[in-house]
Amino acid sequence: MSYTAATVQLLSPEGTLVESDASAEYLPYIEALSDDQLREFHRQMVVIRRFDQEAANLQRQGELGLWVPSLGQEAAQVGSAFASRPQDHIFPSYREHAVARIRGVDVIGIMGLLRGTTHGGWNPADTNFHLYTLVLGSHTLHATGRAMAMTLDGATGTGDPETDAAVISYFGDGASSQGDVSEALVFAASYQAPVVFFLQNNHWAISVPVATQSRTPLYLRPSGFGIPGIQIDGNDVLASFAVTKKNLDAARNGEGPSLIEALTYRMGAHTSSDDPTKYRLDSEVEYWEARDPIARFETWLRSRGEGEDFFADVATEAEDFAADIRKRTLALEAPPIGKMFDFVYSEPHAPLAAQKQWLADYDASFGSEA
Template sequence: MMYTPTPVADLNTDVDDVARLLTADGERIADHDLDPWVADVDTHMLRDLYRDMALLRRIDAEGMALQRQGQLGLWAPCQGQEATQIGTARALRVDDFAFPSYRETGVTYARGAGPAGYVRAWRGEAHSSYDPHEIGAAIPQIIIGAQTLHAVGYGMGIQRDGGDQVVATWFGDGATSQGDVNEAMVFAASYGAPVVFVCSNNQYAISEPVGLQAQVPIARRAPGFGIPSMRVDGNDVLAVTAAMRWAIDHARTGRGPAFIEAVTYRMGPHTTSDDPTRYRDKDELERWRARDPLTRVEAYLRSQGAFDDEFAADVAAAADKIAADVRSTCLGMTSAPPVTILDNVYAEPHAGIDEERTWFTAYLDGFAESEREVSR
């Protein structure tokens, strides 16, 4: 796919230079190059993708509410990015492996994380909310872009084991300015690692617009590393699915890494500690609200007679249940003693950790002693 430079001022709002199969109004674009990659996606499969996105949005809303109520320490919302996360994650095989960032709740959902898998770490109860080996997804990475290097290392391991699995890694537009992401692409291209890089271009690196760091569409950077790329409408789950299938096929058949830039939008704050009203205006938000990934699929399904009140009620009930499960699981957690934060830091006994545990225990005991003094 050929690209022409886009003026910096237009990068935040231009959504025309993307691959798309469903318009914002839910109309199917015919005779597109991506059609062969989703030839099997009928209305039944599209209903399943809609259900996934609806449940993800509800999990995300519950996470926000739990944080505001003091039950979670932090939450990184993904409202508006459901199509990118579900479309890419559902295209993976069970034995493929995912390396998400901290915002990819939809990836961990699609890989099979249960209610505790969304909130345990954000509540501070453990280093990870789930066992990575059980669901085929690494611990969500907080350090910006670090997961891309982990993914490439894993992919090189697959090569040496002689497997045909694929690794996928997700990161934001801001992460593309990090050395880790660029180093990961150098290694992936040099060794032909079976890695799919998914850039969720949600228009903001925390509070700075993408145009501040990207002079041309981000997808144009990958070919400079020798990696083929595609720029896709990240709010179109059908197009995202097609793009991911293309990228996975490229990686799985021994042709090396592939890169997807999914142009989407973060409707909420960067995290619950952020105030997005300080750096973006309401008009911009409303423009992107009109491109909502759920409403466009609903519109298409309704045009096909595949979205009725019964289906809507079924999805709503499933969303209510998963939200209730997340909430009850979160509220039912028993906090471990603070000193356990030092458990499992090393695989083998380590004198340095033992020393820190002794110091930390004495430190905590000091608070108990102070409380006893006050009570007297």
């Protein structure tokens, strides 16, 4: 599936600004961005891609149990993440590495999660970026519940942009087929909850193509629930930012839920346990390679007069970041055996404490290693 007449695109694959009737309402959002903000879009995309590559290498070297790549989806994530505000709550799936970093999460937590040294990786209360969800689609219900609570608590729709909050939930085309997502849409529509469902359509639910999953474009699905949907070029960071900002602003203003389908492509494997060469054609990969989100944005920045020094500095920063992540990942140690019990309940819990003690005694019965 490629772009359609309904696809909102502000930056063409060739790196030129698209000025049309369809893009006119979103261009003011881009015109309001400073040069520093535009540079930050590029910097975040480049650094997170290098992080992604380093993490994949570490997995192949036996240092991670699994890796979930985001290669090719940087624009969808970076643009939408910058459209959020600190008071907004983010509910990710499991490959939103760029969103995590932009929201202030130390991505070593992601490495720890996939290395098996933590069950979470970070405290959502610190950044309003919630934990990764490996149970497909279930977090859309969590997101909707949070958004419903915001409405009931009077935390949204007051007219104060400094405090009004919304929720954004990320998931993929495969997860959109889960029943939990349909239930989330029902409740979001019924309660007019301030939630934006951000569907990253990367065209493959592991080995099942989106054409098999849905006979209609995914952005049309929510209309059956009474929720408006819009389709964007997910490899266009400008479109991702502008459309997400418009929809989050509307949600905070009390205008209810919406769904954004970002057409993008999973350039790598579904996870490191997958081999995409078994089920997809080289020609399809080449089609999307020509629409690379970083390359097109760099072309546009250069056309605006951005100098070579900036791009060189970003490349150096990306290499330094990757080296630091490698060093810190290799230094991660196994947690204490009882740690898995510590965050199950917020208050002391006698049966759990007994289980923790039993495990400690059992482990101690083996004695210390020579």
